[in-house]
Amino acid sequence: MTASVRAKQPETATLTVDPAAPEKQWPDQVYDVLKAAGISQMSYVPDAGHTTLIRRFSADPEVVTNVLTTEEEGIAIAAGSWLGGKRSVVLMQSSGVGNCINMLSLPVHARFPLLVLVTMRGEWAEFNPWQVPMGQATEASLKAIGLRVLRAETGDDLVETVAQAAAMAFDADQQIAVLIGQRLLGKKKW
Amino acid sequence: MTLPTMDRRVAVKKLLDARDGALVVTGLGSPSYDVHAAGDRDDNYYLWGAMGGAALIGLGLAQAQPQKRVMVITGDGEQLMAFGSLATISVARPKNFDLIVLDNQHFGETGMQSSHTGQGIGFDKVAAACGFSKTAELRSLEEVDTLCEELRRPADGPRLFVLKITAENLPRSLPPRDAVEVKNRFRAHLGFATC
Numbered sequence: 001m002t003a004s005v006r007a008k009q010p011e012t013a014t015l016t017v018d019p020a021a022p023e024k025q026w027p028d029q030v031y032d033v034l035k036a037a038g039i040s041q042m043s044y045v046p047d048a049g050h051t052t053l054i055r056r057f058s059a060d061p062e063v064v065t066n067v068l069t070t071e072e073e074g075i076a077i078a079a080g081s082w083l084g085g086k087r088s089v090v091l092m093q094s095s096g097v098g099n100c101i102n103m104l105s106l107p108v109h110a111r112f113p114l115l116v117l118v119t120m121r122g123e124w125a126e127f128n129p130w131q132v133p134m135g136q137a138t139e140a141s142l143k144a145i146g147l148r149v150l151r152a153e154t155g156d157d158l159v160e161t162v163a164q165a166a167a168m169a170f171d172a173d174q175q176i177a178v179l180i181g182q183r184l185l186g187k188k189k190w
Numbered sequence: 191m192t193l194p195t196m197d198r199r200v201a202v203k204k205l206l207d208a209r210d211g212a213l214v215v216t217g218l219g220s221p222s223y224d225v226h227a228a229g230d231r232d233d234n235y236y237l238w239g240a241m242g243g244a245a246l247i248g249l250g251l252a253q254a255q256p257q258k259r260v261m262v263i264t265g266d267g268e269q270l271m272a273f274g275s276l277a278t279i280s281v282a283r284p285k286n287f288d289l290i291v292l293d294n295q296h297f298g299e300t301g302m303q304s305s306h307t308g309q310g311i312g313f314d315k316v317a318a319a320c321g322f323s324k325t326a327e328l329r330s331l332e333e334v335d336t337l338c339e340e341l342r343r344p345a346d347g348p349r350l351f352v353l354k355i356t357a358e359n360l361p362r363s364l365p366p367r368d369a370v371e372v373k374n375r376f377r378a379h380l381g382f383a384t385c
Contacts, residue, residue, distance in 0.1 A: 040254075041250065041253060041254070064253045064282075066249070066253075066278060066281075066282050067278070067281060068274075068278055069274030069275070069277050069278055070274055072242070072243075073246050073272070073274070073275055073278055075243075076240065076242075076243035076244075076246035076247045076250065077246050077247070077249055077250035077253075078250060079243070079247050079250060080215070080246065080247035080248060080249060080250025080251035080252075080253075080254065081250035081251070081253065081254045082250075082254075082373075082377075083235060083247070083250070083251050083254070083373065083376055083377060083380075084213075084250065084251040084252075084253070084254025084255040084380065085254055085255070085377065085380055085381075085382045086250075086253070086254035088250065102239075102240070102241070103240055103242070103243055105239055105240055106237075106239070106240035106243055106247075106369075109239070109369050110369035110370055110372075110373050111369075111370045111373070112373065
């Protein structure tokens with residue numbers, strides 16, 4: 001696959017958003033979608049954009065969470081989880097994608113389902129020039145090692161994209177990264 | 191002073207003969223050959239790459255299968271690439287996770303270059319400092335027999351054992367390189383579908 005894939009077919013999604021709770025913001029909706037997809041393990045290197053997901057999963061007794069020393073650990077943990085019959089998600093920032101490249105040969109070659117959510121830096125209102133090189137290389141690097149890459153720039157699009165990415169990862173043995181645009185995350189506050 | 195070392199194949203065979211239902215993950219290179227030489231089985235997952243991944247695959251597996259014991263068998267070079275994993279595993283604190291480091295103090299697959307473990311880095315000490323529930327360095331097959339008994343007993347956290355093995359390249363016993371097949375048969379062993 002050479003081009004970014006966007007979720008354009010809502011009928012393929014397993015999205016179930018409670019209409020009685022319209023005040024929910026996208027981070028909580030993404031959590032709901034991942035729960036509906038049967039995720040029972042979450043591994044992460046923290047990022048501000050993942051704050052809600054980290055808090056929700058950490059408070060969830062049905063989910064095992066792992067804080068990582070470096071992002072590629074999460075790729076290997078997710079493979080082990082699938083070997084043992086469970087579904088895992090890995091959360092990281094775009095700077096962590098570079099740490100993962102060789103470890104991604106494991107899910108790509110062995111066709112382990114993989115779902116990674118990547119918060120983007122270095123692409124929109126970025127104040128830190130050190131974030132730009134890896135941010136700009138993130139999508140190309142993931143594609144080069146063989147992942148499917150999807151992007152979302154709005155909350156609604158993200159919720160839908162994560163839902164269908166989870167279905168595609170776990171039902172179709174795909175290795176998928178969902179890039180969460182920095183435009184959605186907003187400018188970092190100091 | 192040269193300290194004693196043990197035969198890696200004999201040591202691994204002892205551990206596997208006593209595995210008692212344990213699920214096994216192997217690090218790339220000689221540890222995969224050692225485990226394969228003891229007998230190919232559906233409940234072995236062999237790595238041929240993804241250096242630094244063995245212990246963490248074992249962690250994910252241990253968390254997914256808390257009722258089964260997981261034994262990771264890897265080499266010093268492979269574990270050196272996952273130095274931080276000892277912190278992650280210790281914090282995760284699985285009670286069904288044992289990490290066996292076959293330590294010949296060299297990168298055997300690439301020409302026997304000297305590794306860190308021959309120069310003062312002891313994984314048993316590192317793991318103990320991280321908070322593993324039990325760690326030790328073993329230098330004889332008799333100690334491995336004792337370890338096999340130890341491994342049958344319940345643990346209250348992850349355990350790591352360094353087996354100081356002789357630095358030699360034994361005839362290779364090659365596991366299947368089709369990682370999809372090895373994955374699927376491993377999952378089938380646990381009763382899970384292919385996809």
